[in-house]
Amino acid sequence: MVNQIASLSFSVENNHGGKEGTADFEKAIKLCGYGRFHYCFLFLCGAMFICVGCQNGINAYILPSAECDLNLSSEQKGLLNVSFLVGGVISSLFWGVFADAYGRRYILLLTMLFDSILSIGGSLSQSFQVLLIFRALNGFFIGAPGSLIYTYLGEFHAEKQRVKSICYVGFFWTLSWLILPGLAWIIIPLPISLQFNGILYNSWRLFLAMIGIPTLMVTLVATRYPESPKFLISQGKTEEALAILRKIFAINTGQHEDEYPVKILLPDDTVNTSNNKTALSGSGILTELLKNIWQQMRSLASPPLLQYALLTWAIYFTNMFGYYGLGLWLPELFNRFENYHNQYPNRTVSVCRLMHETDLQRIATPPPNILVESPTAMSNCSPNMDKMVFINSLTINAFCLLGNIASGYLANRVGRRTMPVTTMLLAGAFGFGIYFVRSSLQILIVTCLFSLTIVTANFVMGSIVVDIFPTRVGAVAMCMMTCFGRIGAIASNLAFGMLLDISCEVPIFLVGGLVILGGLLALMLPRKKS
Template identity: 35%
Template structure:
């Protein structure tokens, strides 16, 4: 009897929450109840799979340059400064692309922008593998970074807007595991392809194994972009833009896929649209992604400026400042060192071969190796130990990748951020004191495990900190600061690694401490429905 009453009351609550009644004012709870009635199952696991693979592909796209730097040295006749510019070029693309794609995703749709950026990234990757000259390769990798910025900034909001509150934080935290697999997979691909003896001579350039490696890493972007056509737009985004019927249809399809029941069994029959609106002059629905008239580009620029001003005012000013500061400090250290780790392993390997049994610091190794290589000529072969060490770094991230989603509800996201960034700051400073390649490997493993965890966790936090109409733009703004820091960091490291490497190491360590302090100031998240 009691169970029957509970079922009836549950159905009544769902009907009251979902039906379009004038006195209902809380859009968040309406959408939250509709999500709960769609249940959690097969659809969510498929969505997590494709979003996770997109994030894995992003990890490959961002760090692929780390294996191109040592292997393309001879083909492009690169100095350390040239390598610094090459490693910075994707970051410059991400710096510019973050805002552009962020505004499009908040005004045109998450799914369509994800598809466009994935396909464009894959095509640019294939083209870059055929680039005959350094400057051409540099420009195309800039275009890759421009597209990756859209993918990385949108995938977390897209995934998070399908999740009920009680699952959202944990599901988003599982994305860290996919990033880890990307960090492990990349050196595995490099190890299987780059050592191959490929030497094809064409009229303007030679095609070596590293060219094939770049092409192979570009293919997943195209495949994922095509697969994403089978997934729906975010119903939360559609609801925000007044497309209540389309949003409800998606929720019904989720219900059918999760439960195997019929369409009529879904208890929510309608959804109440939002009070706020992004539409102007009576415009209905979502604008097309294509710019058919010149004034549409002006409208886009105006929307970017409007959303930026909104994020720079109360009640969003504090969160915008904190997330931008965290991204700048964290990304400067993380992406710079991750891109340069294989190069540092390569230099340690060269030094230990030439000076067996003699220890030296990272700075000493760099200066000695560069001097010797200048005198002895160009050698772009990578020892197998470099690939193995990079794979070990990725494997070292697996424990923290499981630790985060399994313990996030018990310890809280702020704990993970503050703890991991503080320890990573000490580890970064400790790089100056290493004397062997083994010590360098151990510290690199700890650094990667903690900082990659922080990168993913910051994106999880931002899904909760900002409302639907500003969520991707807020992520884009913070990414702009982050990529600006990564650009600066790669340039600093490229210029100073051979001259005075204690300066960049100290700067990166200090930035991680600052980032940890800013994370401590963040509000608690993961307890409320999405706005």
């Protein structure tokens, strides 16, 4: 039935002046149907996203153990967090340019392979300096799939399913933040202490290595999947793209590839004709790269793309400012509320009073690390991690799954601007609401609502960028948006660190205000595809 409808649609479109057996990409991908290939491909991209999400959140779980093991100061722990984000910022434009020049698949395979190797290698770190370098390199390489998965996934889908599929793949990011605390809860408390050739290996190092192994496995599976046909068309490689579309058609419909009705693919309106990358010397590759950077920046700087680029980057900056600003501060806040209520079960306290009172800060300070064996056996350090940190993290991220499901369901049922505007405005309001909570239960409820709305807006913005920008600059636009998001994450960490000691109210209202500003900016997004 699907094939009959597709064939009928194809015939009708040809009656409007198209040559029999020819189609552009949008028509050709529609005729492939939507079936087993797309479901498997969605799960593959989801598995990649789980790897990205775990890599982004792992610092929160290894640093308490690494603090004792490597004698880390608070400043050094902060540097480890920032180094990962800075690595991602530096890589954003770099990988975007390469993906638009050499392909999405090639860059994804390369960067995920290096990320897995670096995670395993980083688990062998015996000093702060070495671990800092590995975490920065992890941020640099994992920045590519963190940005390009949206583009790679979207370019295998027709317009009708594109936004929905990108929203659904966000489900796997949230899933990764459910898997991570559960895995940490199992592995990090294990009494593991191995020594060989002067190298100490214990549970937090094993946990870091465990994150790299699934990434390597997913990379091997991804080698069986093709390059984006939409990218190939943009490069003038229509025959290669057509061969891929035939295979997708056969997998989805169960028919033979020869039955695919498209015989000739129309080239993209903006084909990159300067694509001869063979037999280039080192200087030739550099020249080609600089040429691609210039061409893509010039395309983005032309109206109306420049307006949309600046707009989406600004919205994503505010989104990530709020997401990381409150997100990285909440575990400490949960811990302080729990300790306060354990000591004063019949009292309530506001967030800012909790932060300001020095006696409460003393209560919230975790007990000193206990050395199980000899004073020199630093690897046996077992910091006491409150189980409520894990439970609250699991609760919040489980709640966020509702946003992923709802965004996928509503993707083609509401206007392009409706979801980002609504979710960002609600997230800003819930951000303000944190100022008024007076118990750990209240802050858990408000945090769940805040995380639900801001995470939904995050993934919807990814689908909008894929939809707005043409293929030739799609990866660069996405990577630059991710870059500005990471700058927002760094800015929020610095703002909270500097302002909390001065005034608790300022960072809370700063987050709420910026997120609401992002929601208002989303009103300027175009209604229809450009």
